[in-house]
Amino acid sequence: MNLKMLKNDFKRNRAGNVSLLLFMTLAAGLVVVATIVVTQLITSMTGMYKTAKPPHFLQMHKGGINQEAIDEFNSSYDGITAWQTLSMIDVYGDDLKVYGNDVFSLSDCRLDISLVKQNKEYDFLLDEDRNIINVNKGEIGIPVILLDSYDINLGDTVVLTSNGVTKKFKVTAFVHDAQMNSTLCSSTRMLISDEDFKELFGNVGENEYLIEVYFKDSSMASDYRTAYEKAGLPQNGQAVTYTVIFLLSAFRDIAMAMVLILVSMLLVMVALMCIKYTVMAALEEEIGEIGTMKAIGISYEDIRNLYLVKYKMMVAAGITIGYVLALMISNVFTGHVSNTFGKQSVSILTMGLPVAACALVYLITNHYCKKILKKIKKVTVVDALVTGKGFGKKERVKDGLYKSKTISVNLLVSIRETFHNFGGFVIVFVVMFIVSGIMIVPMNILNTMESKEFISYMGSSMDDILIEIDSGENLENKYVIINKLLKEDADIEEYKEFRSVRVETVSSEDKWMNLHVDCGNYAGKELKYLVGTAPSMEDEIALSKLNADEMGKNAGDSIILRFMDRQKEFVISGIYQDVTSGGYTAKAIYSFAGVDAEKYQFTINLAGGVDAGKKASQWSDKLGGGYDIEPMEEFINQTLGGVSRQVKVATTAVLVVGILLAALIVVLFMKLRLAKDVAQIAAMKAIGFTNSDVRKQYLYKIGMVSIAGIFAGTLMSNIFGEGIVSVALSTTQLGISRITFIINPWITFVIIPLVLLAVAAGMTWISTRQIREYNIISLINE
Structure with a gap:
């Protein structure tokens, strides 16, 4: 009987049920993909490390x-x-x-x-x-x-x-x-x-x-x-610990997993709204049948179960299809994991967690359906069969048509109904709010990672060319050669040099620990500071976030540095973010004369019109090996290119999901509105409004609410998006605890809002085509 009811309901309400099925497929699929990415990453890295046995401490040394x-x-x-x-x-x-x-x-x-x-x-x-x-x-x-x-x-x-x-x-x-x-x-x-x-x-x-x-x-x-x-x-080289090895290996996939998890959580929230309005649309359409069942003595539980079984089956079908599709496309998101950490055999964990995620989504939606269907209990036979009150409140809206001399009647009616009955359109507002947020935040993350300014999170400044002298026995000779080359080159507008040294300081546990300091007149300038500023005096030093945490220090505190059998007190001028050298660095303008250099670094700005790529290639040919000479954009691309490519895959998926989400919700909402507004539509057509007039009014209403939701979502995502991403990044312990988005205003404030608005308008116009089929007499009789 349940299958027969489901079949008949699909025939009668094909659009709404197919929309719900598609939406549940989408929600479950994304949840499963996010779960698979995280599970695959953890199991693959664990499996690879078990075989490969990477070190817990690694010291590289030349000489x-x-x-x-x-x-x-x-x-x-x-x-x-x-x-x-x-x-x-x-x-x-x-x-x-x-x-x-x-x-x-x-x-x-x-x-x-x-x-x-x-x-x-x-x-x-x-x-x-x-x-x-x-x-x-x-x-x-x-x-x-x-x-x-x-x-x-x-x-x-x-x-x-x-x-x-x-x-x-x-x-x-x-x-x-x-x-x-x-x-x-x-x-x-x-x-x-x-x-x-x-x-x-x-x-x-x-x-x-x-x-x-x-x-x-x-x-x-x-x-x-x-x-x-x-x-x-x-x-004489980089020292790395096991934790840093693990985090650097996983960062690319962690970034993508973070985007997918964030979107999945928001998508499940919207899924519940979708279910609510799908169920409510069905109840509104079938209020007469519900009243009849109550009148002949069928209990609330039995009536509820008739609907609950149908939605249980639909939700289960959507989740099952979503799970299968997620398994089919998961390679798009986990391909890098397999390529990097090798093929991972299927385990109970890799199969079980996605199934558990699907089960959780099913239980949540099932509980929510029961909660919504409680409305049946409150409806009386008289409400259902005599007054036609149904499940919603009937609010009277003053027409205000006397103002139509300056505003078209259709627009005026739409504005007044939307203003006085905004609660009836809140689902569209909330969905547009969430969808715009889940589209804009990943896009801002991608723009930030692809921007030249992101170099400030890597302990360096924004310049045209970066030169690093490889550590080795000829370090000082190479420094002299580079210095001479840069001083004599007329194409250089300015350059800054930095010298890295190792000194000692006291940790939070009162133990002497090593501190690697980049010193130079411009050290610490142009970095992103969490607290304080760059050092400006010789007794000031700036610490990376991880170093400050290790020492238990903050801006304004004093620390003692020990070097060359002497000690010197420094004041911490600021705390900055850095992902280089495992995130444990420091910056000072004090020269630390006599302390052997670990490496030298130069950042160069070229004169106008000089091509950075050609100049870097020219210097490389002239100097030969032993120097890393790269245009800054190429350095960023090679360092973060893999990460940004993964984020781009996730962002593209999010954009597609967001557009589909907006389209599905608008279709489902319009299905409900048209079912509830049957009497109102009949009255409007009876007093002379054409089909086109009625469709325009719905278009205006959805358009206004969508604009409000998109505006609010855009505003909130740009205000709070950075904080959410910063909290997620701080958990990785990579040295970044706060990130400032680098926004492309055309994409964030123009393209994405216009696309969402066009989708909402298009789906509204398509959904209102059925108004042309409404018969005034039959509608009034109903």
């Missing part, structure tokens, strides 16, 4: 090492379970040329490229099935991180030319690296055979070492880092 000193220190440090020192051959992108579909070099790659051999016990390089890769002599494994930027295929030839040595390799594998798999990292590794490594080590490029340590508890890495650096062990 000679004293392995006995390292072994002695680690042997005496409590909590260490294992350690190893790995050799790498650092080469420059210009040294590598790929012969495949095209011939190109990797000269524009901003990542430090290293040739390595496979490890024996820890930190393995894996293939897509998470098997440990072993390549033969003359073969090479290319990291998958490079495939986003370069067209490299299996079977291509890679030619290495360095220090007069030429070596050919055949690409036989794509490498999944557990610790260097993000563009936010500074390095990447290519795998070669033990024989080739032995042949090339010391003869090409520069030698670099990875000193890796494993603990009983990975949280010990931070304390170990301070002890390691204080012991004077090799540290």
Whole structure:
């Protein structure tokens, strides 16, 4: 009987029921996709880390090492379970040329490229099935991180030319690296055979070492880092902890998952509104049947269950279809997870959580349906069959037609009804409010990440070209060469130089900890400060958010820095945001004379009309290897390009969902309004209003309410959107706790509002076509 009722109801009210089915499919599908992304990310990373065994602490070092000193220190440090020192051959992108579909070099790659051999016990390089890769002599494994930027295929030839040595390799594998798999990292590794490594080590490029340590508890890495650096062990390079490795690896997918989860939560809220108005539309249309059932003695529970079963079946069908479709399209959103962390076999968790999410949506909607259907209990037989009162309040609106000399009658009637009975249109207002918000916030996130200004969140200023001198034995000589080059180049308008040093300070636990400070006259300028300002005096210092938290300090507090057997007191001028160096940095204009530099950095602004790309290429050709010279836009693109591409996929999906959402809600709402306004429409047609007049009035009403909702949504998303995203980002512990949106005003304030308004108007006009079929006599008789 239930199936027969559902079938007959679909025939009689095809548009409304199909709309509800589509909407539930959409809501459930997006919830499932968001759940799959999060689940896949967690299980894939956990599975890969279990096989690959990345280090809990990693210290990169260029130059000679004293392995006995390292072994002695680690042997005496409590909590260490294992350690190893790995050799790498650092080469420059210009040294590598790929012969495949095209011939190109990797000269524009901003990542430090290293040739390595496979490890024996820890930190393995894996293939897509998470098997440990072993390549033969003359073969090479290319990291998958490079495939986003370069067209490299299996079977291509890679030619290495360095220090007069030429070596050919055949690409036989794509490498999944557990610790260097993000563009936010500074390095990447290519795998070669033990024989080739032995042949090339010391003869090409520069030698670099990875000193890796494993603990009983990975949280010990931070304390170990301070002890390691204080012991004077090799540290001519970046030091990274397990937490930073994990977060940098996952940041790209975390960003997309955040967008999907936010939209999913809002979508479920709108789904409940959709169900309410679908149910109410059906009840309004069938008020006579409900009154008849009550009159012949059918109980409230039985009447409710007749409707509840129908909606249970429809919701279940929508959720099931949404689940299946989500599984089919999930690769669009999880493709990067599989490409980065390898194929993940299906587990109870990956299948169970999406099912649990669907079950939760079903339970919520079922409970909400029961709550709505309680209205049946309050309707009396007299209300249903005699007065025709139905479920809504009948409000009288003064016509005010005497004002129609200046305003058209249709517009005036629409304005007055909308103003006096706004509650009857609140669903359209709320939906437009939410939809505009869920479309604008992701778009603002995408615009921010693609903007040049986002570099301020990466510890640098907005300039034309960025130059970094690789740390190494010739650091000071390279600094002199760069300084001379920049002073003599007439195309430069101005440049700023920064010197990085390592000093010591006291943590919140009253322990001495290392502090890496970028010093220079312009240090800290143009960054985004949470509190305070950039340092302006020699006794001032600015701290990154994570460093300030580590020390338990805030702007205005004092700290003691220890260096060169002396101590100096500094006042914290401000707290800024930074995602570089794991987020643990500091800025000062004090020179720290005598302290050895860890690295040098230059930011250059060119004279008007000078092309940054050509100038960077010219300097690279002139200086050769050992320098990272990049136009700032290229640096941002290569660093954040992968993240922004993922966010762009999610944003595109959100825009499509938002438009469909607006269209479905307007159709469902109009279905309800036309059912409730039958008597009013009949009266208007009887006194001379044409079909076109009535349709225009509905168009004006929906248009005005939509404009109000879109305006409110746009305003609120720009006021509170930053706060919501900032809270989400602060949980990642990447060094960003507050973000300022960089808005494209044309998209935010013009294109998106106009698209939503056009959708609302179009759906209203289409929905009111049925007014032409209304017969005045039959309507009045009803």
